[in-house]
Amino acid sequence: xxxxxxxxxPTPQPNQNLRFDQNGEFKILQVADMHYANGKTTxxxxxxxxxxxxxxxxxxxxxxxxxxxxxKPNLIVFTGDNIFAFDSSDSAKSLDAAFAPAIAxxxxxxxxxxxxxxxxxxxxxxxxxxIVGMKNTLSKFNPPEVHSIxxxxxxxxEVGGVEGTDxxxxxxxxxxxxxxxxxxxxxxxxxxxxxxxxxxxxFQRTSxxxxxxxxxxxxxxxxxxPGLAYFHIPLPEYASLDSSNMTGVKLEPAGNGISSPSVxxxxxxxxxxxxxxxxxxxxxxxxxxxxxxxxNIQLCYAGGFGYHAYGKAxxxxxxxxxxASLEKTEKGSWGDVKSIKTxxxxxxxxxxxxxxxxxxxxxxxGNQG
Amino acid sequence: xxxxxxxxxPTPQPNQNLRFDQNGEFKILQVADMHYANGKTTxxxxxxxxxxxxxxxxxxxxxxxxxxxxxKPNLIVFTGDNIFAFDSSDSAKSLDAAFAPAIAxxxxxxxxxxxxxxxxxxxxxxxxxxIVGMKNTLSKFNPPEVHSIxxxxxxxxEVGGVEGTDxxxxxxxxxxxxxxxxxxxxxxxxxxxxxxxxxxxxFQRTSxxxxxxxxxxxxxxxxxxPGLAYFHIPLPEYASLDSSNMTGVKLEPAGNGISSPSVxxxxxxxxxxxxxxxxxxxxxxxxxxxxxxxxNIQLCYAGGFGYHAYGKAxxxxxxxxxxASLEKTEKGSWGDVKSIKTxxxxxxxxxxxxxxxxxxxxxxxGNQG
Numbered sequence: 001x002x003x004x005x006x007x008x009x010p011t012p013q014p015n016q017n018l019r020f021d022q023n024g025e026f027k028i029l030q031v032a033d034m035h036y037a038n039g040k041t042t043x044x045x046x047x048x049x050x051x052x053x054x055x056x057x058x059x060x061x062x063x064x065x066x067x068x069x070x071x072k073p074n075l076i077v078f079t080g081d082n083i084f085a086f087d088s089s090d091s092a093k094s095l096d097a098a099f100a101p102a103i104a105x106x107x108x109x110x111x112x113x114x115x116x117x118x119x120x121x122x123x124x125x126x127x128x129x130x131i132v133g134m135k136n137t138l139s140k141f142n143p144p145e146v147h148s149i150x151x152x153x154x155x156x157x158e159v160g161g162v163e164g165t166d167x168x169x170x171x172x173x174x175x176x177x178x179x180x181x182x183x184x185x186x187x188x189x190x191x192x193x194x195x196x197x198x199x200x201x202x203f204q205r206t207s208x209x210x211x212x213x214x215x216x217x218x219x220x221x222x223x224x225x226p227g228l229a230y231f232h233i234p235l236p237e238y239a240s241l242d243s244s245n246m247t248g249v250k251l252e253p254a255g256n257g258i259s260s261p262s263v264x265x266x267x268x269x270x271x272x273x274x275x276x277x278x279x280x281x282x283x284x285x286x287x288x289x290x291x292x293x294x295x296n297i298q299l300c301y302a303g304g305f306g307y308h309a310y311g312k313a314x315x316x317x318x319x320x321x322x323x324a325s326l327e328k329t330e331k332g333s334w335g336d337v338k339s340i341k342t343x344x345x346x347x348x349x350x351x352x353x354x355x356x357x358x359x360x361x362x363x364x365x366g367n368q369g
Numbered sequence: 370x371x372x373x374x375x376x377x378x379p380t381p382q383p384n385q386n387l388r389f390d391q392n393g394e395f396k397i398l399q400v401a402d403m404h405y406a407n408g409k410t411t412x413x414x415x416x417x418x419x420x421x422x423x424x425x426x427x428x429x430x431x432x433x434x435x436x437x438x439x440x441k442p443n444l445i446v447f448t449g450d451n452i453f454a455f456d457s458s459d460s461a462k463s464l465d466a467a468f469a470p471a472i473a474x475x476x477x478x479x480x481x482x483x484x485x486x487x488x489x490x491x492x493x494x495x496x497x498x499x500i501v502g503m504k505n506t507l508s509k510f511n512p513p514e515v516h517s518i519x520x521x522x523x524x525x526x527e528v529g530g531v532e533g534t535d536x537x538x539x540x541x542x543x544x545x546x547x548x549x550x551x552x553x554x555x556x557x558x559x560x561x562x563x564x565x566x567x568x569x570x571x572f573q574r575t576s577x578x579x580x581x582x583x584x585x586x587x588x589x590x591x592x593x594x595p596g597l598a599y600f601h602i603p604l605p606e607y608a609s610l611d612s613s614n615m616t617g618v619k620l621e622p623a624g625n626g627i628s629s630p631s632v633x634x635x636x637x638x639x640x641x642x643x644x645x646x647x648x649x650x651x652x653x654x655x656x657x658x659x660x661x662x663x664x665n666i667q668l669c670y671a672g673g674f675g676y677h678a679y680g681k682a683x684x685x686x687x688x689x690x691x692x693a694s695l696e697k698t699e700k701g702s703w704g705d706v707k708s709i710k711t712x713x714x715x716x717x718x719x720x721x722x723x724x725x726x727x728x729x730x731x732x733x734x735g736n737q738g
Contacts, residue, residue, distance in 0.1 A: 186642045188664055197573055197639055200566035236633075264605075266635025270566055273555045295557055 019160035024326035024334040029073035032283025032302035035084035035309035036098035044307040059307040063347045064101040076102045079283040080114025080232030091120035103135045110139045114232040115182035128152035150196035151179030162334040166219045174227035194265035207274040224276035234282045236260045237268040241292035248290030278360040298359045316346035388529035393695035393703040398442035401652025401671035404453035404678035405467035413676040428676040432716045433470040445471045448652040449483025449601030460489035472504045479508045481522045483601040484551035497521035519565035520548030531703040535588045543596035563634035576643040593645035603651045605629045606637040610661030617659030647729040667728045685715035
């Protein structure tokens, strides 16, 4: 909940490289499951009777504007089900309206696909294609160097160190974005889709390249820079966490409370093996908003954001903030990433902050990738 | 246990393509965990006091000779821990001695690596390199078309239909061989290694190419040809089987009785998604010899074969046989694969056959790949 000295709104820099600010911080706002449809004519789900009157998608828009203004993030990440396309009369218009506050803020933003984004007038590739053409987004359709990869919207972003420091030309924080698909295409497997071998191989190789660059000149480092991974559908390993080892809650009622694929496609293992990703951030389960540590990887939800998404009346819509902080060097300059903290804000009168915690810190280690 | 009319020993055809015989059958002998070391000076483990006198690696050799003579397979598959290299004074010599009966039989044979093959004078790549240079083997070092793949000894073999029939130029049975590694190279993950994304992607693409060929001219088929996968370390999903849904036994005492990797790398999901593989055959756990059906994929062990491998005194060393049988067409010719059966033989006086069962049949379906 630290205030930053960053001017608001920042100067438009749509083609800028991401980098840490002069305060040695980089802040990410995660927005999960907006479920945007047609705007003011689209009603809210699961709100209190007192809230129901005139509640619509515009409440989602208002919440997003408030969050951006309160947090002034360096990057906004939309983790899928950005639109609930089944209820949308025009997917492109819904996407435009859903992301409008991000665009208006002039803050760089990215999105990945959920399982509901393609249920309208645009296919999955159509939705991602529309997104990458929007203003101020750093979203990419897929990695250009890979000939064939499953899904749409698998890409990574590098976050450079502070300008004018030894780390200005190094990515000190790596962000990975993946398409976790929608529904199983295999007749013998029910339920949600999963992250495929082609995507995992791309991640693995990208992580290895980033590590190689990080441990090379200039200022060669001992370990890989920390990474964060964002996608929509939680991994099966989320189910191994319980209230004894999580911050936040698991309120989803069905089954074990985690709507992951019914099969394990191994991405958690691939993350462990790569070693650089310290935290994974998903959406999909609107009533889960926890982070929990499994084998030194934090498995996090953001909690449901959108008002046309199912929720729980009286349980506020919410969003997750992550801030990475750099180490101050002996010379008074900024070094590499020292810690990664998180908190959430509720869509109440004061945008109440909850569940602040340190996800990773350099000193206590965890996986040194 | 059907007798075949095949001549024994068959004419040497080291470069032959594998194909079904004129009886419409293709038989595979699986030999798991020979643990061969130095021959007659290498003692036996876990045998009855009455057997212990002069028991050595040569008992493994004798058992292999007996099995080959009794079954006259079309292919012999060695599923790793072919040698127990830690106790071997010369890995190449141990390999030569271990595979000698297969070579002498003039039957085509293949091998994959286990977790003990590299513990001697040869590295993992050295062992595989030695194997692929041996007589009569169809083993391959790795797929030539893949630039980078984890492990050594990932390859596939096609088994053609009967010569002179419509299927003579089609692979009606596909065999996949993978290197399941040895030990985790990741400090945060204990235990055994796992099948990596690069290997899974190779499998997935190979399976897709074989399917494409099978559903194309000549004699285009509706579904992929059935496949069988052989490797050393069991998948984590083996642990979900119990005595209520297996043929054979799980006698391994430790933990849940399955020494798979401690993490799930997703290969079972990849197999399900590809759909063509009907059965997986591993070794590694010498006291498990079951097959069990999980989501229409049979997960099978062969049971321990070698006398210098740990075992259980009084519980015979054993091997698994698989026979695929073709459908007789209306014209009296041979068609595609109708059924896949299996049984085991014990190294007792009569090479007693046990646990015969149908693993897959075309009529009852299962995954139609």
